[in-house]
Amino acid sequence: MRPTVHDIAAAAGVSLATVDRVLNQRAGVRTVTREKVEQAIERIGYVRDVAAANLAKSRVYPFVFILPSGDNSFMRGLEAQVRAAISRSTFERTVISIVTVPAFNPEALVAALDEARAVSPAGVAVVAIDSPEVIAAVDRLRAGRIPVVTLVSDLAGSKRDHFAGVDNIAAGRTAGSLMGRFLGGRSGPVAVLAGSMLVRDHRERLDGFHAVMKESFPGHALLPVIEGQDDPALVERLVTEAFAASPEIAGIYSLGAGNRGLIAALQRKGDGSTICVIAHELTRHTRAALNVGLIDAVLNQDAGHEVRSAIRVLKAKADGLAVIGAQERIRIDIFLKDNLPFDQDSNQEPEQGRAD
Amino acid sequence: MRPTVHDIAAAAGVSLATVDRVLNQRAGVRTVTREKVEQAIERIGYVRDVAAANLAKSRVYPFVFILPSGDNSFMRGLEAQVRAAISRSTFERTVISIVTVPAFNPEALVAALDEARAVSPAGVAVVAIDSPEVIAAVDRLRAGRIPVVTLVSDLAGSKRDHFAGVDNIAAGRTAGSLMGRFLGGRSGPVAVLAGSMLVRDHRERLDGFHAVMKESFPGHALLPVIEGQDDPALVERLVTEAFAASPEIAGIYSLGAGNRGLIAALQRKGDGSTICVIAHELTRHTRAALNVGLIDAVLNQDAGHEVRSAIRVLKAKADGLAVIGAQERIRIDIFLKDNLPFDQDSNQEPEQGRAD
DNA sequence: GAAAATTTGATGTACGTAAATCAAAAAATA
DNA sequence: TATTTTTTGATTTACGTACATCAAATTTTC
Incomplete structure (x- = not known):
């Protein structure tokens, strides 16, 4: 049986309330006691049951996705995939908002990043533009302990947690x-x-x-x-x-x-x-x-995979958990006419697209 | 807010106990009452909170993976991926057992399938061999309401729930x-x-x-x-x-x-x-x-993806839930020397492999 | 119409964690 | 040592669902 908070309390010789204070970083615990509890956690190999914790907290994960606007088919397909994720929100405990900003416009992107920070979400995914101001804006988010994942286009030199895109x-x-x-x-x-x-x-x-x-x-x-x-x-x-x-x-x-x-x-x-x-x-x-x-x-690059991966990683970062590396690697798919997947699987907008 | 069992009870004008009887298909509910509850469920769009349900039930998903034995590198890599999934068992509420059977041997596979059925797991994943007896054995599992996913090699004509492999x-x-x-x-x-x-x-x-x-x-x-x-x-x-x-x-x-x-x-x-x-x-x-x-x-074909996909699908089938189609499509990866992923991501056995 | 059988309701406990309250104990300060 | 402050414990409620028990109401059967 997986150890619970009760097991920690027993192992550390403290009460449940103290264990809770340590686990949730509440004040009012002496350093020696805190260390005693932390050692017990380590020793018995306790791992928080995220499902139970989320239930108790009625937790939701508010995420912000920042995408370029315009009629680029790929980006609209990406947005459609985010909307698909939104339709799964009740199951996945997410509350996702989409923000679109003019493409190739660092100032607009910086503004969007700072606005996102103002609502202090559980995570931000952003199609990055490579510029020093954007790097600074992303680092401001990280300084506020908000996980950031770059999507499709990475931001080298920034403190983003993860890149969901191809090499x-x-x-x-x-x-x-x-x-x-x-x-x-x-x-x-x-x-x-x-x-x-x-x-x-x-x-x-x-x-x-x-x-x-x-x-x-x-x-x-x-x-x-x-x-x-x-x-x-x-x-x-x-x-x-x-x-x-x-x-x-x-x-x-x-x-x-x-x-x-x-x-x-x-x-x-x-x-x-x-x-x-x-x-x-x-x-x-x-x-x-x-x-x-x-x-x-x-x-x-599979936009659906990128979006789902970004959400998984943001959740994991928000909970301080590890991710399955291989699962989050975005592949470069090579399509010849002989291995085309069925229509629904490509990076398409559901409605009529105008450009590509 | 997502509707709960209490909302169903209120909407249907019955007690919580009756809702529970309907939801968990327990006996002792008149047909008219059952229909009233089912209509309320439909009307308010109730969906069971699987996480809470699993918590209440202390549910685990016992799965059986049946793989060919022998020194085929790909199959050993597949097995390594199943073991990797086993190492995540506590988090994923799975209890996975691996059964290996001699390759290309329908009788052995049938025996393994029937043994698996005897322990009535929550699902079975199997690298299939194309033969009528194996089809019959798989259909016996399905007849016993045990979800079956074929892995790597499909079984046309059988009642398997899903195929986790490439075209x-x-x-x-x-x-x-x-x-x-x-x-x-x-x-x-x-x-x-x-x-x-x-x-x-x-x-x-x-x-x-x-x-x-x-x-x-x-x-x-x-x-x-x-x-x-x-x-x-x-x-x-x-x-x-x-x-x-x-x-x-x-x-x-x-x-x-x-x-x-x-x-x-x-x-x-x-x-x-x-x-x-x-x-x-x-x-x-x-x-x-x-x-x-x-x-x-x-x-x-990415063995890790195949294994993770098989587990996701088996869980979904066990819970009567839908799967994200695109997420479960296994891609044909094309590798040239220019797009080789890092070592850890290929279908390798962790230890020294002898053949391929 | 009464007895028996079935259906329904009311209630409590459990799962593992979060979070709050209040009392008791321990430590720090005067 | 007395007082204040800090730390710790004990206990309760909650999240949404599952499951069990027992009583009450309803329906069925004779």
């Missing part, structure tokens, strides 16, 4: 490796399409991709990075121009969003199927393009 | 697609190495692989399947013979276990790096071979 350098390397092998004997330069070099995950993917291409497939020249700002219309124009400027393009790695524009440009080119295309995030658009052969591979 | 046809198709693309312009036949055609997952992988190769890469002849019985020594001998018989082999798809033998044969051949090799399951051996370039890609 983007590895993702870029994987894309490079697939690109090189898929091109096989074919020659021709390779283009890279990014959203913005101001975003950390995009930079990391690019670094990984470049490293592998230079290392293992030096025969392919790398064209200058096209920055499409994750905007489908801009992407379509820039890619079309790139096709005109370098008709011999052999491959395209799209490491950001706005793939709807890329797909449109490929369709207009017509002979697009000879170009090897690798893109990120499985959305309705990339899925369709994969199925008809316009895209050769899609690297994906 | 093996998709895995085979993915392997075919990667093989065809990785081979690029190169010519030459492709060999397939399997454990045994008596096992369902192996058959399905082969079917998927053949389908894609014939459909999309008809230029490559497919050599007859080599059945290595998942035995490293036999595999090494058969592969070496195959190299001698067809020196022009361009690719090998290893869809079963025993990869240690394949790797040894490739090493002896020396010029192995020109052969495209795709294998299943990330073990210490396949990981090393991937890193040095002897293997080009490894398709993997």
